[in-house]
Amino acid sequence: MKIKVNSEACIGCGACEQIAKDLFEIGDEGVSKAKVSEVPEDKKAMAQEAIDGCPTGAIQGEE
Ligand code: SF4
Known part of the structure:
Protein backbone atom coordinates (compact mmCIF):
# COMPACT_ATOMS: atom_id res chain seq x y z
CA MET A 1 0.00 0.00 0.00
CA LYS A 2 1.24 3.46 -0.91
CA ILE A 3 0.24 6.62 0.96
CA LYS A 4 0.39 10.25 -0.02
CA VAL A 5 -0.76 13.46 1.64
CA ASN A 6 -2.35 16.14 -0.48
CA SER A 7 -0.76 19.23 1.08
CA GLU A 8 -3.41 21.50 -0.47
CA ALA A 9 -6.13 19.68 1.45
CA CYS A 10 -4.24 19.10 4.71
CA ILE A 11 -5.10 21.52 7.53
CA GLY A 12 -2.29 20.32 9.80
CA CYS A 13 -4.59 19.03 12.53
CA GLY A 14 -2.09 16.33 13.48
CA ALA A 15 -4.60 13.49 13.73
CA CYS A 16 -2.71 11.26 11.31
CA GLU A 17 0.54 11.77 13.22
CA GLN A 18 -1.23 10.84 16.45
CA ILE A 19 -2.79 7.74 14.96
CA ALA A 20 0.25 6.61 13.00
CA LYS A 21 3.43 8.39 14.02
CA ASP A 22 5.52 5.89 12.11
CA LEU A 23 3.82 6.86 8.89
CA GLN A 60 -4.61 9.03 -0.36
CA GLY A 61 -3.98 5.32 -0.03
CA GLU A 62 -3.39 3.05 -2.97
CA GLU A 63 -2.95 -0.71 -3.07
S1 SF4 B 1 -5.25 14.10 9.56
FE1 SF4 B 1 -4.93 16.33 9.72
S2 SF4 B 1 -2.68 16.58 9.58
FE2 SF4 B 1 -3.16 14.53 8.81
S3 SF4 B 1 -3.37 14.77 6.58
FE3 SF4 B 1 -5.42 14.97 7.49
S4 SF4 B 1 -5.69 17.18 7.80
FE4 SF4 B 1 -3.50 16.80 7.50
Missing part, protein backbone atom coordinates in the same frame (compact mmCIF):
# COMPACT_ATOMS: atom_id res chain seq x y z
CA PHE A 24 3.11 10.59 9.11
CA GLU A 25 4.71 13.69 10.52
CA ILE A 26 3.80 17.35 10.52
CA GLY A 27 6.55 19.06 8.57
CA ASP A 28 8.04 22.54 8.85
CA GLU A 29 5.31 23.93 6.64
CA GLY A 30 2.62 22.88 9.11
CA VAL A 31 1.18 20.17 6.94
CA SER A 32 1.49 16.44 7.18
CA LYS A 33 3.93 14.41 5.17
CA ALA A 34 4.09 10.68 4.66
CA LYS A 35 7.30 9.35 6.19
CA VAL A 36 7.24 6.33 3.94
CA SER A 37 5.89 5.83 0.45
CA GLU A 38 5.29 2.11 0.86
CA VAL A 39 3.42 1.06 4.00
CA PRO A 40 4.80 -2.10 5.60
CA GLU A 41 2.32 -4.97 5.79
CA ASP A 42 1.97 -4.74 9.58
CA LYS A 43 1.14 -1.02 9.46
CA LYS A 44 -1.63 -1.21 6.88
CA ALA A 45 -4.47 -1.16 9.41
CA MET A 46 -2.89 1.87 11.04
CA ALA A 47 -2.58 3.61 7.67
CA GLN A 48 -6.22 2.92 6.92
CA GLU A 49 -7.23 4.30 10.30
CA ALA A 50 -5.34 7.52 9.55
CA ILE A 51 -6.94 7.77 6.10
CA ASP A 52 -10.40 7.29 7.61
CA GLY A 53 -9.63 9.70 10.45
CA CYS A 54 -8.41 12.60 8.33
CA PRO A 55 -11.08 15.31 8.56
CA THR A 56 -10.38 16.67 5.08
CA GLY A 57 -9.72 13.43 3.22
CA ALA A 58 -6.21 14.63 2.45
CA ILE A 59 -4.57 11.21 2.67
